[in-house]
Amino acid sequence: MTALKLAIDRSSAVPLYHQVVRGIEAAIRNGDLSAGSRLDNEIDLAAQMNLSRPTMRKAMDELVRSGLLVRRRGVGTQVVSNEVRRSPEITSLFEDLQEAGGIPTSEVLAFSREPAYGTVAESLHTPPGTYVYHSFRLRRVDGRPLALMENWIREDAVELSEALLSSRGLYEILRAAGVNLRLAHQRIGARIADDAEADRLDIAPGSALVTMLRVAIDDKGRSVELGRHLYRADSHSFEMTLVNR
Protein backbone atom coordinates (compact mmCIF):
# COMPACT_ATOMS: atom_id res chain seq x y z
CA MET A 1 0.00 0.00 0.00
CA THR A 2 2.71 2.44 -1.04
CA ALA A 3 1.74 6.12 -1.12
CA LEU A 4 3.41 6.74 -4.50
CA LYS A 5 3.98 10.45 -4.97
CA LEU A 6 4.34 11.33 -8.63
CA ALA A 7 4.93 14.82 -9.98
CA ILE A 8 2.36 15.53 -12.69
CA ASP A 9 3.08 18.52 -14.90
CA ARG A 10 -0.16 19.83 -16.38
CA SER A 11 1.61 22.34 -18.58
CA SER A 12 3.64 19.61 -20.29
CA ALA A 13 2.83 18.44 -23.80
CA VAL A 14 3.18 14.86 -22.54
CA PRO A 15 -0.31 13.45 -21.89
CA LEU A 16 -1.15 13.08 -18.21
CA TYR A 17 -1.77 9.32 -18.44
CA HIS A 18 1.60 8.90 -20.07
CA GLN A 19 3.31 10.82 -17.30
CA VAL A 20 1.70 8.40 -14.84
CA VAL A 21 2.89 5.40 -16.87
CA ARG A 22 6.44 6.71 -16.89
CA GLY A 23 6.29 7.57 -13.21
CA ILE A 24 5.13 4.11 -12.14
CA GLU A 25 7.62 2.43 -14.47
CA ALA A 26 10.38 4.50 -12.88
CA ALA A 27 9.13 3.69 -9.37
CA ILE A 28 9.24 -0.02 -10.17
CA ARG A 29 12.66 0.24 -11.77
CA ASN A 30 14.29 2.07 -8.89
CA GLY A 31 12.62 -0.01 -6.20
CA ASP A 32 10.15 2.50 -4.72
CA LEU A 33 7.55 -0.05 -5.77
CA SER A 34 8.87 -3.53 -5.08
CA ALA A 35 7.74 -6.74 -6.75
CA GLY A 36 4.46 -7.91 -5.28
CA SER A 37 3.64 -4.65 -3.50
CA ARG A 38 0.08 -3.40 -3.65
CA LEU A 39 -0.95 -0.01 -5.02
CA ASP A 40 -3.70 2.13 -3.56
CA ASN A 41 -7.04 1.70 -5.28
CA GLU A 42 -7.65 3.53 -8.55
CA ILE A 43 -9.92 6.20 -7.12
CA ASP A 44 -7.52 7.16 -4.35
CA LEU A 45 -4.55 7.15 -6.70
CA ALA A 46 -6.41 9.44 -9.10
CA ALA A 47 -7.32 11.77 -6.24
CA GLN A 48 -3.73 11.83 -4.96
CA MET A 49 -2.52 13.07 -8.32
CA ASN A 50 -5.52 15.29 -9.00
CA LEU A 51 -6.53 13.23 -12.00
CA SER A 52 -9.86 11.76 -13.02
CA ARG A 53 -10.34 8.06 -12.58
CA PRO A 54 -10.55 7.31 -16.35
CA THR A 55 -7.17 8.98 -16.88
CA MET A 56 -5.65 7.01 -14.02
CA ARG A 57 -7.21 3.86 -15.36
CA LYS A 58 -5.89 4.46 -18.86
CA ALA A 59 -2.38 4.62 -17.41
CA MET A 60 -2.88 1.42 -15.42
CA ASP A 61 -4.37 -0.34 -18.46
CA GLU A 62 -1.14 0.29 -20.27
CA LEU A 63 0.95 -1.01 -17.39
CA VAL A 64 -1.20 -4.13 -17.14
CA ARG A 65 -0.85 -4.70 -20.85
CA SER A 66 2.89 -4.31 -20.73
CA GLY A 67 3.00 -6.80 -17.89
CA LEU A 68 4.20 -4.62 -15.02
CA LEU A 69 0.95 -4.64 -13.01
CA VAL A 70 -1.68 -7.27 -12.26
CA ARG A 71 -5.23 -6.27 -11.38
CA ARG A 72 -7.85 -8.40 -9.65
CA ARG A 73 -11.41 -7.26 -9.28
CA GLY A 74 -12.48 -6.97 -5.68
CA VAL A 75 -8.89 -7.34 -4.54
CA GLY A 76 -6.56 -4.70 -5.92
CA THR A 77 -3.56 -3.98 -8.06
CA GLN A 78 -0.07 -5.38 -7.58
CA VAL A 79 3.37 -4.98 -9.09
CA VAL A 80 4.18 -8.23 -10.87
CA SER A 81 7.88 -8.82 -10.88
CA ASN A 82 11.11 -7.10 -11.70
CA GLU A 83 11.99 -9.76 -14.18
CA VAL A 84 9.05 -9.62 -16.51
CA ARG A 85 9.87 -7.39 -19.45
CA ARG A 86 7.77 -5.17 -21.63
CA SER A 87 5.66 -6.31 -24.55
CA PRO A 88 7.65 -6.76 -27.71
CA GLU A 89 7.96 -3.70 -29.87
CA ILE A 90 9.13 -3.47 -33.42
CA THR A 91 12.83 -2.87 -33.19
CA SER A 92 15.66 -3.38 -35.55
CA LEU A 93 18.61 -5.61 -34.86
CA PHE A 94 20.89 -2.60 -35.28
CA GLU A 95 19.17 -0.71 -32.49
CA ASP A 96 18.90 -3.75 -30.21
CA LEU A 97 22.65 -4.24 -30.52
CA GLN A 98 23.44 -0.59 -29.89
CA GLU A 99 21.26 -0.64 -26.80
CA ALA A 100 23.11 -3.69 -25.54
CA GLY A 101 26.31 -1.69 -25.76
CA GLY A 102 27.79 -3.33 -28.85
CA ILE A 103 29.14 -1.67 -31.96
CA PRO A 104 27.14 -2.95 -34.94
CA THR A 105 28.47 -2.61 -38.47
CA SER A 106 26.93 -3.54 -41.81
CA GLU A 107 28.79 -4.83 -44.83
CA VAL A 108 26.67 -4.56 -47.95
CA LEU A 109 27.31 -7.76 -49.91
CA ALA A 110 24.86 -6.86 -52.68
CA PHE A 111 22.53 -3.99 -53.48
CA SER A 112 20.25 -3.44 -56.44
CA ARG A 113 16.99 -2.10 -57.75
CA GLU A 114 15.03 -4.88 -59.34
CA PRO A 115 11.50 -5.94 -60.30
CA ALA A 116 9.62 -7.95 -57.67
CA TYR A 117 7.78 -11.15 -58.51
CA GLY A 118 6.22 -14.07 -56.65
CA THR A 119 6.53 -14.10 -52.87
CA VAL A 120 8.30 -10.74 -52.73
CA ALA A 121 5.61 -8.94 -54.73
CA GLU A 122 2.87 -10.66 -52.73
CA SER A 123 4.45 -9.82 -49.38
CA LEU A 124 4.91 -6.17 -50.31
CA HIS A 125 1.49 -5.99 -51.97
CA THR A 126 2.90 -4.56 -55.19
CA PRO A 127 1.89 -5.56 -58.71
CA PRO A 128 4.36 -8.13 -60.11
CA GLY A 129 7.18 -6.36 -61.92
CA THR A 130 7.20 -3.29 -59.65
CA TYR A 131 10.74 -2.15 -58.92
CA VAL A 132 11.95 -2.53 -55.32
CA TYR A 133 15.27 -2.25 -53.53
CA HIS A 134 17.02 -5.50 -52.74
CA SER A 135 19.88 -5.67 -50.27
CA PHE A 136 22.01 -8.41 -48.80
CA ARG A 137 24.03 -7.45 -45.77
CA LEU A 138 26.36 -9.02 -43.23
CA ARG A 139 25.88 -7.66 -39.73
CA ARG A 140 28.82 -7.75 -37.34
CA VAL A 141 28.94 -6.78 -33.67
CA ASP A 142 32.30 -5.65 -32.35
CA GLY A 143 33.77 -7.22 -35.49
CA ARG A 144 32.17 -10.67 -35.00
CA PRO A 145 29.74 -11.88 -37.71
CA LEU A 146 26.22 -12.27 -36.32
CA ALA A 147 23.62 -12.24 -39.09
CA LEU A 148 23.04 -12.41 -42.83
CA MET A 149 20.18 -10.12 -43.77
CA GLU A 150 18.33 -10.06 -47.06
CA ASN A 151 15.75 -7.30 -47.48
CA TRP A 152 13.31 -5.98 -50.05
CA ILE A 153 12.01 -2.42 -49.61
CA ARG A 154 9.33 -0.56 -51.55
CA GLU A 155 10.77 2.20 -53.68
CA ASP A 156 7.96 4.62 -52.90
CA ALA A 157 8.74 4.61 -49.17
CA VAL A 158 12.35 5.74 -49.08
CA GLU A 159 15.38 6.45 -51.25
CA LEU A 160 18.14 3.92 -50.56
CA SER A 161 21.74 3.56 -51.59
CA GLU A 162 24.59 1.23 -50.82
CA ALA A 163 26.48 4.00 -49.01
CA LEU A 164 23.47 4.74 -46.78
CA LEU A 165 22.99 1.08 -45.87
CA SER A 166 26.65 0.70 -44.96
CA SER A 167 26.56 3.51 -42.46
CA ARG A 168 23.16 3.15 -40.78
CA GLY A 169 20.52 0.61 -39.79
CA LEU A 170 17.59 0.13 -42.17
CA TYR A 171 14.97 1.15 -39.61
CA GLU A 172 16.88 4.31 -38.77
CA ILE A 173 16.92 5.21 -42.48
CA LEU A 174 13.20 4.52 -42.78
CA ARG A 175 12.37 6.62 -39.75
CA ALA A 176 14.46 9.51 -41.04
CA ALA A 177 12.45 9.31 -44.29
CA GLY A 178 9.20 9.74 -42.33
CA VAL A 179 8.14 6.09 -42.45
CA ASN A 180 6.36 5.09 -39.22
CA LEU A 181 6.26 1.33 -38.83
CA ARG A 182 3.23 0.13 -36.94
CA LEU A 183 2.92 -3.59 -37.46
CA ALA A 184 5.35 -6.39 -38.08
CA HIS A 185 4.46 -9.96 -38.83
CA GLN A 186 7.29 -12.34 -37.97
CA ARG A 187 7.96 -16.01 -38.32
CA ILE A 188 10.86 -17.48 -36.38
CA GLY A 189 12.32 -20.90 -37.05
CA ALA A 190 15.57 -22.75 -37.49
CA ARG A 191 17.68 -24.55 -40.06
CA ILE A 192 21.20 -25.73 -40.82
CA ALA A 193 23.76 -23.37 -42.39
CA ASP A 194 25.03 -24.28 -45.85
CA ASP A 195 28.73 -23.88 -46.69
CA ALA A 196 28.47 -20.33 -48.06
CA GLU A 197 26.44 -19.12 -45.09
CA ALA A 198 28.73 -20.85 -42.59
CA ASP A 199 31.75 -19.25 -44.26
CA ARG A 200 30.29 -15.75 -44.08
CA LEU A 201 29.14 -16.15 -40.48
CA ASP A 202 32.43 -17.75 -39.45
CA ILE A 203 30.87 -20.94 -38.07
CA ALA A 204 31.33 -24.63 -38.91
CA PRO A 205 29.28 -25.95 -41.84
CA GLY A 206 26.20 -27.68 -40.46
CA SER A 207 25.81 -25.30 -37.52
CA ALA A 208 22.34 -24.21 -36.48
CA LEU A 209 20.83 -20.90 -37.63
CA VAL A 210 17.83 -18.99 -36.27
CA THR A 211 15.71 -17.85 -39.21
CA MET A 212 13.39 -14.86 -39.26
CA LEU A 213 10.94 -13.81 -41.94
CA ARG A 214 9.32 -10.42 -41.41
CA VAL A 215 6.91 -8.10 -43.16
CA ALA A 216 6.68 -4.59 -41.68
CA ILE A 217 3.67 -2.33 -42.32
CA ASP A 218 3.59 1.43 -41.83
CA ASP A 219 0.90 3.72 -40.46
CA LYS A 220 -0.57 4.18 -43.92
CA GLY A 221 -1.12 0.46 -44.27
CA ARG A 222 1.68 -0.06 -46.80
CA SER A 223 3.80 -3.21 -46.56
CA VAL A 224 7.12 -1.40 -46.66
CA GLU A 225 9.72 -4.04 -45.92
CA LEU A 226 10.26 -7.75 -46.32
CA GLY A 227 13.20 -9.25 -44.47
CA ARG A 228 14.70 -12.74 -44.53
CA HIS A 229 17.37 -12.96 -41.88
CA LEU A 230 19.72 -15.67 -40.66
CA TYR A 231 21.31 -15.49 -37.21
CA ARG A 232 24.08 -17.52 -35.65
CA ALA A 233 22.17 -19.68 -33.17
CA ASP A 234 25.03 -19.46 -30.67
CA SER A 235 24.75 -15.67 -30.55
CA HIS A 236 21.11 -14.70 -30.99
CA SER A 237 17.66 -15.63 -29.73
CA PHE A 238 14.31 -13.83 -29.67
CA GLU A 239 12.81 -12.80 -26.36
CA MET A 240 9.21 -11.77 -25.94
CA THR A 241 6.58 -11.31 -23.29
CA LEU A 242 3.06 -12.41 -24.13
CA VAL A 243 0.09 -10.98 -22.24
CA ASN A 244 -3.32 -12.62 -22.05
CA ARG A 245 -6.55 -10.64 -22.08
Place this chain on the structure above:
Amino acid sequence: MTALKLAIDRSSAVPLYHQVVRGIEAAIRNGDLSAGSRLDNEIDLAAQMNLSRPTMRKAMDELVRSGLLVRRRGVGTQVVSNEVRRSPEITSLFEDLQEAGGIPTSEVLAFSREPAYGTVAESLHTPPGTYVYHSFRLRRVDGRPLALMENWIREDAVELSEALLSSRGLYEILRAAGVNLRLAHQRIGARIADDAEADRLDIAPGSALVTMLRVAIDDKGRSVELGRHLYRADSHSFEMTLVNR
Protein backbone atom coordinates in the same frame (compact mmCIF):
# COMPACT_ATOMS: atom_id res chain seq x y z
CA MET B 1 -17.15 4.90 -45.53
CA THR B 2 -19.13 1.75 -44.81
CA ALA B 3 -22.28 2.17 -42.76
CA LEU B 4 -21.54 -0.85 -40.54
CA LYS B 5 -24.72 -1.96 -38.79
CA LEU B 6 -23.95 -3.99 -35.71
CA ALA B 7 -26.51 -5.49 -33.40
CA ILE B 8 -25.74 -4.43 -29.83
CA ASP B 9 -27.52 -6.36 -27.11
CA ARG B 10 -27.75 -4.25 -23.97
CA SER B 11 -29.21 -7.08 -21.92
CA SER B 12 -26.24 -9.33 -22.61
CA ALA B 13 -23.58 -10.01 -20.00
CA VAL B 14 -20.96 -9.38 -22.70
CA PRO B 15 -19.63 -5.81 -22.30
CA LEU B 16 -20.82 -3.42 -25.00
CA TYR B 17 -17.29 -2.55 -26.17
CA HIS B 18 -16.54 -6.22 -26.53
CA GLN B 19 -19.64 -6.77 -28.64
CA VAL B 20 -18.37 -4.00 -30.92
CA VAL B 21 -14.92 -5.60 -31.13
CA ARG B 22 -16.43 -8.93 -32.09
CA GLY B 23 -18.77 -7.31 -34.58
CA ILE B 24 -16.04 -5.42 -36.40
CA GLU B 25 -13.78 -8.47 -36.38
CA ALA B 26 -16.58 -10.47 -37.94
CA ALA B 27 -17.28 -7.75 -40.53
CA ILE B 28 -13.62 -7.78 -41.54
CA ARG B 29 -13.49 -11.56 -41.66
CA ASN B 30 -16.55 -11.99 -43.86
CA GLY B 31 -15.68 -9.08 -46.13
CA ASP B 32 -18.32 -6.51 -45.15
CA LEU B 33 -15.32 -4.36 -44.30
CA SER B 34 -12.65 -4.84 -46.91
CA ALA B 35 -8.94 -4.21 -46.48
CA GLY B 36 -8.19 -0.52 -46.74
CA SER B 37 -11.81 0.62 -46.38
CA ARG B 38 -12.52 3.60 -44.15
CA LEU B 39 -14.83 3.56 -41.16
CA ASP B 40 -17.12 6.42 -40.19
CA ASN B 41 -15.68 8.69 -37.56
CA GLU B 42 -15.83 7.64 -33.93
CA ILE B 43 -18.61 9.98 -32.91
CA ASP B 44 -20.93 8.93 -35.74
CA LEU B 45 -20.18 5.25 -35.17
CA ALA B 46 -20.99 5.64 -31.48
CA ALA B 47 -24.25 7.42 -32.34
CA GLN B 48 -25.20 4.75 -34.90
CA MET B 49 -24.97 2.06 -32.22
CA ASN B 50 -26.37 4.23 -29.41
CA LEU B 51 -23.12 4.05 -27.50
CA SER B 52 -21.05 6.75 -25.87
CA ARG B 53 -17.87 7.78 -27.62
CA PRO B 54 -15.54 6.42 -24.87
CA THR B 55 -17.14 2.99 -25.20
CA MET B 56 -16.77 3.08 -28.98
CA ARG B 57 -13.19 4.25 -28.60
CA LYS B 58 -12.35 1.49 -26.16
CA ALA B 59 -13.46 -1.04 -28.75
CA MET B 60 -11.43 0.63 -31.48
CA ASP B 61 -8.38 0.84 -29.21
CA GLU B 62 -8.48 -2.89 -28.89
CA LEU B 63 -8.77 -3.39 -32.64
CA VAL B 64 -5.87 -1.01 -33.27
CA ARG B 65 -3.78 -2.86 -30.74
CA SER B 66 -4.55 -6.21 -32.29
CA GLY B 67 -3.56 -4.83 -35.66
CA LEU B 68 -6.89 -4.88 -37.50
CA LEU B 69 -7.42 -1.10 -37.68
CA VAL B 70 -5.11 1.86 -38.27
CA ARG B 71 -6.05 5.33 -36.99
CA ARG B 72 -4.62 8.65 -38.13
CA ARG B 73 -5.45 11.88 -36.39
CA GLY B 74 -7.17 14.35 -38.64
CA VAL B 75 -7.69 11.67 -41.26
CA GLY B 76 -9.70 8.72 -40.04
CA THR B 77 -9.71 5.02 -39.35
CA GLN B 78 -9.00 2.26 -41.85
CA VAL B 79 -9.05 -1.52 -41.98
CA VAL B 80 -5.46 -2.67 -42.33
CA SER B 81 -5.28 -5.93 -44.18
CA ASN B 82 -6.81 -9.36 -44.23
CA GLU B 83 -3.46 -10.96 -43.80
CA VAL B 84 -2.28 -9.38 -40.63
CA ARG B 85 -3.08 -11.58 -37.68
CA ARG B 86 -3.91 -10.90 -34.08
CA SER B 87 -1.40 -10.18 -31.35
CA PRO B 88 0.14 -13.29 -29.92
CA GLU B 89 -1.71 -14.81 -27.00
CA ILE B 90 -0.49 -17.39 -24.58
CA THR B 91 -1.47 -20.69 -26.09
CA SER B 92 -0.26 -24.19 -25.65
CA LEU B 93 1.17 -26.27 -28.44
CA PHE B 94 -1.57 -28.83 -27.80
CA GLU B 95 -4.32 -26.31 -28.47
CA ASP B 96 -2.55 -24.76 -31.47
CA LEU B 97 -2.32 -28.19 -33.04
CA GLN B 98 -5.93 -29.05 -32.33
CA GLU B 99 -7.04 -25.77 -33.85
CA ALA B 100 -5.01 -26.56 -36.96
CA GLY B 101 -7.01 -29.75 -37.28
CA GLY B 102 -4.33 -32.21 -36.19
CA ILE B 103 -4.63 -34.94 -33.59
CA PRO B 104 -2.01 -34.28 -30.91
CA THR B 105 -0.92 -37.00 -28.53
CA SER B 106 1.49 -36.95 -25.62
CA GLU B 107 3.78 -39.75 -24.57
CA VAL B 108 5.09 -39.21 -21.06
CA LEU B 109 8.74 -40.27 -21.12
CA ALA B 110 9.35 -39.33 -17.50
CA PHE B 111 7.33 -37.93 -14.63
CA SER B 112 8.35 -37.18 -11.05
CA ARG B 113 8.00 -34.97 -8.04
CA GLU B 114 11.38 -33.58 -7.10
CA PRO B 115 13.08 -30.71 -5.28
CA ALA B 116 13.93 -27.67 -7.43
CA TYR B 117 17.34 -26.04 -7.33
CA GLY B 118 19.30 -23.54 -9.39
CA THR B 119 17.69 -22.20 -12.54
CA VAL B 120 14.44 -24.08 -11.98
CA ALA B 121 13.93 -22.72 -8.45
CA GLU B 122 14.89 -19.22 -9.62
CA SER B 123 12.55 -19.30 -12.61
CA LEU B 124 9.61 -20.50 -10.51
CA HIS B 125 10.51 -18.15 -7.62
CA THR B 126 10.46 -20.97 -5.07
CA PRO B 127 12.96 -21.45 -2.26
CA PRO B 128 15.62 -23.98 -3.29
CA GLY B 129 14.56 -27.47 -2.30
CA THR B 130 10.81 -26.87 -2.82
CA TYR B 131 9.15 -29.86 -4.44
CA VAL B 132 7.83 -29.37 -7.98
CA TYR B 133 6.49 -31.60 -10.72
CA HIS B 134 8.91 -32.49 -13.49
CA SER B 135 7.73 -33.98 -16.76
CA PHE B 136 9.35 -34.96 -20.01
CA ARG B 137 6.99 -35.58 -22.89
CA LEU B 138 7.09 -36.42 -26.57
CA ARG B 139 4.43 -34.66 -28.58
CA ARG B 140 3.20 -36.25 -31.80
CA VAL B 141 0.71 -34.93 -34.35
CA ASP B 142 -1.17 -37.49 -36.35
CA GLY B 143 1.44 -39.97 -35.16
CA ARG B 144 4.49 -37.95 -36.33
CA PRO B 145 6.96 -36.78 -33.65
CA LEU B 146 7.05 -33.00 -33.41
CA ALA B 147 8.46 -31.86 -30.08
CA LEU B 148 10.28 -32.89 -26.92
CA MET B 149 8.90 -30.98 -23.97
CA GLU B 150 10.44 -30.73 -20.53
CA ASN B 151 8.39 -28.90 -17.91
CA TRP B 152 8.54 -27.95 -14.25
CA ILE B 153 5.28 -26.98 -12.51
CA ARG B 154 4.69 -25.61 -9.03
CA GLU B 155 2.99 -28.11 -6.77
CA ASP B 156 0.76 -25.52 -5.15
CA ALA B 157 -0.92 -24.64 -8.45
CA VAL B 158 -2.31 -27.98 -9.58
CA GLU B 159 -2.31 -31.69 -8.86
CA LEU B 160 -0.59 -33.60 -11.68
CA SER B 161 -0.17 -37.25 -12.56
CA GLU B 162 1.32 -39.22 -15.39
CA ALA B 163 -2.13 -40.43 -16.47
CA LEU B 164 -3.47 -36.88 -16.63
CA LEU B 165 -0.53 -35.65 -18.72
CA SER B 166 -0.92 -38.51 -21.18
CA SER B 167 -4.50 -37.66 -21.94
CA ARG B 168 -4.60 -33.87 -21.95
CA GLY B 169 -2.49 -30.79 -22.69
CA LEU B 170 -0.75 -29.13 -19.75
CA TYR B 171 -2.53 -25.80 -20.22
CA GLU B 172 -5.90 -27.49 -20.36
CA ILE B 173 -5.13 -29.20 -17.05
CA LEU B 174 -4.02 -25.91 -15.49
CA ARG B 175 -7.14 -24.10 -16.65
CA ALA B 176 -9.37 -26.84 -15.28
CA ALA B 177 -7.60 -26.39 -11.92
CA GLY B 178 -8.52 -22.69 -11.90
CA VAL B 179 -5.10 -21.40 -12.91
CA ASN B 180 -5.42 -18.31 -15.15
CA LEU B 181 -2.20 -17.65 -17.03
CA ARG B 182 -1.67 -13.99 -17.73
CA LEU B 183 1.94 -13.53 -18.78
CA ALA B 184 4.50 -15.67 -20.53
CA HIS B 185 8.10 -14.80 -21.07
CA GLN B 186 9.60 -16.71 -23.97
CA ARG B 187 13.00 -17.05 -25.56
CA ILE B 188 13.20 -18.66 -28.97
CA GLY B 189 16.43 -19.87 -30.54
CA ALA B 190 17.98 -22.78 -32.37
CA ARG B 191 20.50 -25.57 -31.98
CA ILE B 192 21.57 -28.92 -33.39
CA ALA B 193 19.89 -32.16 -32.24
CA ASP B 194 22.06 -34.65 -30.40
CA ASP B 195 21.73 -38.37 -31.16
CA ALA B 196 19.14 -39.11 -28.46
CA GLU B 197 16.96 -36.18 -29.44
CA ALA B 198 17.24 -36.99 -33.14
CA ASP B 199 16.24 -40.56 -32.43
CA ARG B 200 13.15 -39.58 -30.46
CA LEU B 201 12.07 -36.96 -33.00
CA ASP B 202 12.77 -39.31 -35.92
CA ILE B 203 15.18 -36.97 -37.69
CA ALA B 204 18.80 -37.31 -38.80
CA PRO B 205 21.42 -36.57 -36.15
CA GLY B 206 22.71 -33.04 -36.67
CA SER B 207 19.33 -31.70 -37.82
CA ALA B 208 18.23 -28.25 -36.70
CA LEU B 209 15.88 -27.75 -33.72
CA VAL B 210 13.86 -24.71 -32.71
CA THR B 211 14.31 -24.17 -28.97
CA MET B 212 11.86 -22.45 -26.65
CA LEU B 213 12.30 -21.51 -23.02
CA ARG B 214 9.18 -20.21 -21.30
CA VAL B 215 8.07 -19.03 -17.88
CA ALA B 216 4.32 -18.58 -17.46
CA ILE B 217 2.84 -16.41 -14.72
CA ASP B 218 -0.75 -16.53 -13.45
CA ASP B 219 -3.15 -13.79 -12.39
CA LYS B 220 -1.92 -14.01 -8.80
CA GLY B 221 1.64 -13.25 -9.89
CA ARG B 222 2.93 -16.78 -9.31
CA SER B 223 5.45 -18.23 -11.76
CA VAL B 224 3.56 -21.44 -12.32
CA GLU B 225 5.36 -23.18 -15.16
CA LEU B 226 8.82 -23.44 -16.64
CA GLY B 227 9.09 -25.11 -20.04
CA ARG B 228 12.09 -26.11 -22.12
CA HIS B 229 10.90 -27.35 -25.47
CA LEU B 230 12.59 -28.65 -28.61
CA TYR B 231 10.79 -28.62 -31.95
CA ARG B 232 11.69 -30.22 -35.27
CA ALA B 233 12.75 -27.21 -37.34
CA ASP B 234 11.20 -28.74 -40.47
CA SER B 235 7.78 -28.86 -38.81
CA HIS B 236 7.44 -25.90 -36.49
CA SER B 237 8.04 -22.15 -36.39
CA PHE B 238 6.72 -19.33 -34.24
CA GLU B 239 4.51 -16.66 -35.78
CA MET B 240 3.74 -13.37 -34.15
CA THR B 241 2.44 -9.92 -34.93
CA LEU B 242 4.13 -7.00 -33.20
CA VAL B 243 2.31 -3.69 -32.82
CA ASN B 244 4.01 -0.35 -32.21
CA ARG B 245 2.50 2.27 -29.89
Place this chain on the structure above:
DNA sequence: CAGTGGTCTAGACCACTGC
Protein backbone atom coordinates in the same frame (compact mmCIF):
# COMPACT_ATOMS: atom_id res chain seq x y z
C1' DC C 1 -20.56 -6.33 4.53
C1' DA C 2 -16.92 -2.86 2.82
C1' DG C 3 -13.58 -2.43 -0.67
C1' DT C 4 -12.01 -3.26 -5.16
C1' DG C 5 -11.74 -3.15 -10.17
C1' DG C 6 -15.06 -3.32 -14.62
C1' DT C 7 -18.12 -0.81 -17.44
C1' DC C 8 -20.55 3.11 -19.18
C1' DT C 9 -22.28 7.94 -19.98
C1' DA C 10 -22.35 12.82 -21.80
C1' DG C 11 -20.09 15.94 -22.33
C1' DA C 12 -15.48 19.32 -23.21
C1' DC C 13 -11.34 21.20 -25.49
C1' DC C 14 -7.43 20.37 -28.26
C1' DA C 15 -3.94 19.07 -32.20
C1' DC C 16 -3.47 17.57 -36.44
C1' DT C 17 -4.68 16.74 -41.50
C1' DG C 18 -6.01 17.93 -46.02
C1' DC C 19 -8.38 20.95 -48.86
Place this chain on the structure above:
DNA sequence: CAGTGGTCTAGACCACTGC
Protein backbone atom coordinates in the same frame (compact mmCIF):
# COMPACT_ATOMS: atom_id res chain seq x y z
C1' DC D 1 -11.44 25.93 -42.89
C1' DA D 2 -14.15 21.54 -41.63
C1' DG D 3 -13.32 17.01 -40.15
C1' DT D 4 -10.80 13.75 -37.63
C1' DG D 5 -8.74 11.34 -33.76
C1' DG D 6 -6.32 12.41 -28.86
C1' DT D 7 -7.03 13.64 -24.22
C1' DC D 8 -9.56 14.60 -20.09
C1' DT D 9 -13.36 15.29 -16.61
C1' DA D 10 -16.94 14.03 -13.03
C1' DG D 11 -19.75 11.41 -12.24
C1' DA D 12 -22.83 6.53 -12.09
C1' DC D 13 -23.91 1.63 -11.29
C1' DC D 14 -22.34 -2.97 -11.17
C1' DA D 15 -19.80 -7.65 -10.13
C1' DC D 16 -16.66 -9.72 -7.62
C1' DT D 17 -13.60 -10.73 -3.47
C1' DG D 18 -12.55 -11.65 1.18
C1' DC D 19 -13.78 -11.09 5.81
